[in-house]
Amino acid sequence: MENLMTLWGSSGLAQMEVGQGIMILIGLLLLFLAIRKGFEPLLLLPIGFGGILANIPGAGLAYSALENALHQGDAVLLAEIASYLGVSAGSGIESLMKAFYSAAPTAQLAVESVVSAAGYSDGMLHSFYTVAIASGVAPLVIFMGVGAMTDFGPLLANPKTLFLGAAAQFGIFATVIGAVGLTAIGWMDFSIADAAAIGIIGGADGPTAIYVSSVLAPDLLGAIAVAAYSYMALVPLIQPPIMRALTTKRERAIEMTQLRAVSKREKVVFPLLLLILVALLLPAAAPLLGMFCFGNLMKECGVVERLSDTVQNSLINITTIFLGLSVGSKLVADKFLDSSTLGILGLGIVAFAIGTASGVLMAKLMNLLSRVPLNPLIGSAGVSAVPMAARVSNKVGLEANPHNFLLMHAMGPNVAGVIGSAVAAGVMISLVGS
Amino acid sequence: MENLMTLWGSSGLAQMEVGQGIMILIGLLLLFLAIRKGFEPLLLLPIGFGGILANIPGAGLAYSALENALHQGDAVLLAEIASYLGVSAGSGIESLMKAFYSAAPTAQLAVESVVSAAGYSDGMLHSFYTVAIASGVAPLVIFMGVGAMTDFGPLLANPKTLFLGAAAQFGIFATVIGAVGLTAIGWMDFSIADAAAIGIIGGADGPTAIYVSSVLAPDLLGAIAVAAYSYMALVPLIQPPIMRALTTKRERAIEMTQLRAVSKREKVVFPLLLLILVALLLPAAAPLLGMFCFGNLMKECGVVERLSDTVQNSLINITTIFLGLSVGSKLVADKFLDSSTLGILGLGIVAFAIGTASGVLMAKLMNLLSRVPLNPLIGSAGVSAVPMAARVSNKVGLEANPHNFLLMHAMGPNVAGVIGSAVAAGVMISLVGS
Amino acid sequence: MENLMTLWGSSGLAQMEVGQGIMILIGLLLLFLAIRKGFEPLLLLPIGFGGILANIPGAGLAYSALENALHQGDAVLLAEIASYLGVSAGSGIESLMKAFYSAAPTAQLAVESVVSAAGYSDGMLHSFYTVAIASGVAPLVIFMGVGAMTDFGPLLANPKTLFLGAAAQFGIFATVIGAVGLTAIGWMDFSIADAAAIGIIGGADGPTAIYVSSVLAPDLLGAIAVAAYSYMALVPLIQPPIMRALTTKRERAIEMTQLRAVSKREKVVFPLLLLILVALLLPAAAPLLGMFCFGNLMKECGVVERLSDTVQNSLINITTIFLGLSVGSKLVADKFLDSSTLGILGLGIVAFAIGTASGVLMAKLMNLLSRVPLNPLIGSAGVSAVPMAARVSNKVGLEANPHNFLLMHAMGPNVAGVIGSAVAAGVMISLVGS
Amino acid sequence: MQFEIIYQGLELLVYGMGTVVLFLALLILTTMLMSRVIQRYFPEPQVEIVAAPAAPAQAPSAAVIDDEQLVAVITAAIHQHRKGQ
Amino acid sequence: MQFEIIYQGLELLVYGMGTVVLFLALLILTTMLMSRVIQRYFPEPQVEIVAAPAAPAQAPSAAVIDDEQLVAVITAAIHQHRKGQ
Amino acid sequence: MQFEIIYQGLELLVYGMGTVVLFLALLILTTMLMSRVIQRYFPEPQVEIVAAPAAPAQAPSAAVIDDEQLVAVITAAIHQHRKGQ
Ligand code: NA
Ligand code: NA
Numbered sequence A, B, C: 001m002e003n004l005m006t007l008w009g010s011s012g013l014a015q016m017e018v019g020q021g022i023m024i025l026i027g028l029l030l031l032f033l034a035i036r037k038g039f040e041p042l043l044l045l046p047i048g049f050g051g052i053l054a055n056i057p058g059a060g061l062a063y064s065a066l067e068n069a070l071h072q073g074d075a076v077l078l079a080e081i082a083s084y085l086g087v088s089a090g091s092g093i094e095s096l097m098k099a100f101y102s103a104a105p106t107a108q109l110a111v112e113s114v115v116s117a118a119g120y121s122d123g124m125l126h127s128f129y130t131v132a133i134a135s136g137v138a139p140l141v142i143f144m145g146v147g148a149m150t151d152f153g154p155l156l157a158n159p160k161t162l163f164l165g166a167a168a169q170f171g172i173f174a175t176v177i178g179a180v181g182l183t184a185i186g187w188m189d190f191s192i193a194d195a196a197a198i199g200i201i202g203g204a205d206g207p208t209a210i211y212v213s214s215v216l217a218p219d220l221l222g223a224i225a226v227a228a229y230s231y232m233a234l235v236p237l238i239q240p241p242i243m244r245a246l247t248t249k250r251e252r253a254i255e256m257t258q259l260r261a262v263s264k265r266e267k268v269v270f271p272l273l274l275l276i277l278v279a280l281l282l283p284a285a286a287p288l289l290g291m292f293c294f295g296n297l298m299k300e301c302g303v304v305e306r307l308s309d310t311v312q313n314s315l316i317n318i319t320t321i322f323l324g325l326s327v328g329s330k331l332v333a334d335k336f337l338d339s340s341t342l343g344i345l346g347l348g349i350v351a352f353a354i355g356t357a358s359g360v361l362m363a364k365l366m367n368l369l370s371r372v373p374l375n376p377l378i379g380s381a382g383v384s385a386v387p388m389a390a391r392v393s394n395k396v397g398l399e400a401n402p403h404n405f406l407l408m409h410a411m412g413p414n415v416a417g418v419i420g421s422a423v424a425a426g427v428m429i430s431l432v433g434s
Numbered sequence D, E, F: 001m002q003f004e005i006i007y008q009g010l011e012l013l014v015y016g017m018g019t020v021v022l023f024l025a026l027l028i029l030t031t032m033l034m035s036r037v038i039q040r041y042f043p044e045p046q047v048e049i050v051a052a053p054a055a056p057a058q059a060p061s062a063a064v065i066d067d068e069q070l071v072a073v074i075t076a077a078i079h080q081h082r083k084g085q
């Protein structure tokens, strides 16, 4: 009979909280968007699934051993833990966790020992998060893979498009202002580090957003990653109205001159050039851009094809799976269901819109200053979201002029946007971090 | 001259103990079975090889740094360690290890520091075990791969066969009774947790057995894994006599109606349905079945084929190698050569036999209650051991009726058995664990 | 304004030291050699790139959290750290690090806690090094992959060529004498462990060299790995003059009898035979040779092809990337730019030359004692550097006699050299290690 | 003490086996319901026949053996057998 | 307190955006210089036309979608269009 | 102190080189014994010729270079050479 109570008491239904139910539905929604709507399925499928797993009542998959002990332990255990931390056992999980983080290392050790002796261990997703994201390694490996899949040819043929990639990052910083503004008027409560991490959504680059928020605002990582990937998938809906509003039909019909041939040698030297510039000027961006350049060099140098193949296939796939599940662990109800999440979602779409507009306007400005004609539609590709944004430029261009093929021209600002947001990430980490 | 003694003293021959010699022979036997007899070679080859490595005298590959220090350290070192642990240095390795595990965390830290300063480090296989199995990650990743290789079509076409998968798990619980019975009459000395871990051999599912014993009975893991995989390989020998004994020729000749068509959509929804049921009712089974459903969803959803491919190939292969070597680390002589191992091997085969019988008898019972004819031979496939057990059903069926193709009909209970034993694993962990 | 100073102060140019600039140039040189000259690009490309990353001023990618705190922390932080370690804050980074390593474990814990609270964390390359090399796992996995790519057929057809592989290891031990000699006359300051690690360069086997130096001389690992791989790439330049000088034209023209057929069964049994010998005689070589034999058994047994494929492809490629970057972390200026590096480079090439000569001379000696003719050119292949050295034997042989195809004959001593240097590594670790 | 552990074992048997059966029974019910809903309200234009050409679940016990040939042979045999009737 | 954080945000905007633009401007300059040096002093015999047959940068956002077909269609269209002129 | 380390080095030379030679000598003996036992008592029906068509051990130093072409050329050359005799 006692066992029956144990079983029922340990069942999900008996322990389910409203928030967990909502989060499971949100996880199912993400799966639906990924599978049926094709929203960045490589990331949103694992994230959504991880989100469901994280919210299984009583399973504690997203919690550390200590959190599991605090959630499920009996009064005796809680009292023992609280005594090591020098606080009262009844002060709530959150304040016990805070006391733990600020406790002396020997007290932490004692608590961990007690928790482990009581049979509590880290949840599966918590372990994945620790290894993949808290260490910073998974976003870096993804960035290496992205580097190995990137062709800088179009950028090298027309380097001025780097300015478009720069301009589109304005969305990032404008969003930072938005986030601190919401805080100043009291609607939200973001720190400057939170604001910086939220802004990076406007970089339209998943791994960069995850990397920056793992450093600056781990608690917001779930919402930021979901926003970043969702909006990247929504680029074909978000961008065209803005692009049309800011350009005349005539501008959209501008045909661009064919790109010049780019030699293999330039492609090999470019990642090294970028690396040296990063090394000299912006060390804080070195992990992200270093791995990116390394991946690209492996691809272009032609002598390590077996490494390049593995980086583009099994390594990036394995990393993507665990990255996605780890992000899902941050969709646990008591961290995600917070007014700040709504703020993040709202600010994120503003960031995308401003980035798109800035890119288009910069292209128009460059047209004023230079004789070489530039179709302003390729400016919107500067937000990155490779290769979706470049395709959107191409599609909107074709509407205005059926002979106008902008795809390759838009790939330049598109990959420039990746560099641009990694640079922005470096600046933020170096100015705001710690 | 001193060097010569060092070299000879450090050679294997000088340090070899009888148990190690026996275990090396057992390792060679496992390799022989894997290579020449085709006994589950993907697992038994790494396990056997790991078992040989673990028993190389003086190499200490399966020991932690502390165990290596206790085995090979001089009297001064042992005295220092013992003083930190507050016991006498002469009390033997086993009691020193016990004292270590129950020592205060600062004392543990001090001992580890002393051991490391003396130049001892974790053996290679011990590190593999810690990363792959003690963390729980390797069996879960394997289960994700298994999910990505499983087709639930036959099960969806005839869901009632899930009852066969349920019935066959009776072997698990009957074996638990056997194990506690042997303890009660004093032949063995199993705890209830040990008994539960042994019972799971009857689940005929390698990763489940390893996962459960890593949680409930790590010391028995080697014997349990070897038994589980060996008996899975022996299914074509173990099952047919039982199947024939419990059925008439007429029953074995029953032809089953062709399975209905199953839509893609049902296959996509099924893993989510299973996940939700697990979340609501049995959180303790969430890690195993969650990863299983995740793998299956990746396979069926059709939008993340590159992830699904990697999960079914490089990821599961890499994990299998390290899982096997890690299991091998538990074949170290002083843990494996124990009367309990004989008990485990004996109980394991009983578990298989009872599971097989239960499945067949349940099929006969269902035939009494329903008009749709069911060939009782597919009941034995409910133990899992996919796809071996389903093939055995097919083969025995063909003997009785050369027009009787049971393979696809048996795949339903076969994959149901995987779910069934994962559920049983969850119940056991939640009732017995910690 | 303050921010501007922060940004400029955190830029690379402001923090660049001469040594870092030199090391970045050396990194670029390694990339040039790898890409344009084809010098072992699979390793030298990641090593060179890692070397550049390690020397980015201010990024601290190759430093631990504590080292980063000591390099970049303010006076208050340094004073706090120093007080825990019981030394004066002004005593310099190196002596603070030494104090840390010899401090009590609780003091270490306290320092780590302070450093982490101040926002410092392990650099990316430092983390890679810890996981991949300090744990010993990456060289072992590479060795498993090498085993899975090795064909022992030629060796089995003519086992006496194992003597050539033994003789060529004389280069290793002669170099040890050279290193201790340079120390004795005061030109260098190597310990006996350093000397052993330097000698292993003569083994002409990258993973063995990295494994041994990670155990015996981690500080010299960068220089040793660079020397080992560079000289392996230079084998076609280093060996031929020595081979020609030690042989007559007539000897070089000797044609060898065709190799006998080797059965599958012999190939399966050989790795087990080698494993048993290692287990009985040289446990210290068990990790390296154990993984090597495991890889080879997976390849030859024929029943685990999917594992063998993964070991030879994605697993070895992934490991190679992180191994290379990790080695690069040891090219950080304050560790690499040292007179000892020049000594290591000089001794390394001597080791290769002596090994080559020993192999050739041993072949001539064997010709004196046996009737079966042996072309002394295959002796040089005994240094390993598979398959480069065997090809050099073939090429020099063809010069002397255009009908003389030595490639397959040279593969025997070539793979024997791999076994030989792994044995030498085992002896050194067991005699010199701690 | 000896009876204690037997009692624990029996408890495990009852609750464990009970949970397994209940859980799988619930899974049967919900699966049938799910299939019916999908077949009625979300039918797919193209369906696939499970019985014959679908490859069986491969290797959940990590023993990956190619069943496709076997299935092909069986399928061919079934077809011939039916034709003959 | 409220103005403090707005001030911090503005600082981040100025220094951040400034660094991004400066860094990319420097990258443009050095890239153009590099290309010119290579084209003049280290020319390659065989070159590849970027505009048409080169496959675009695939999937930096980890969304790997096959663009080759699209490129082929576009290339064909361009050729036809030019022929028509 | 200076002689101490030289002495240690010499010791390492003697014991190290000695072990390498002894170990490989033992390996030769046991390998020959093993081959003889297998050839006599467990012969295989089909054997493979090592000298010519077998691909050489590839890339133990992680430098994977395709030797097959080279082997093909050599094999062809040997055949021609033999024909010519
Ligand atoms: Na961007
Ligand atoms: Na089962």
Ligand code: NA
Pocket (backbone or CB within 6 Å): C202, C203, C204, C205, C382, C383, C384, C385, C417, C418, C419, C420, C421, C422
């Ligand atoms: Na060697």
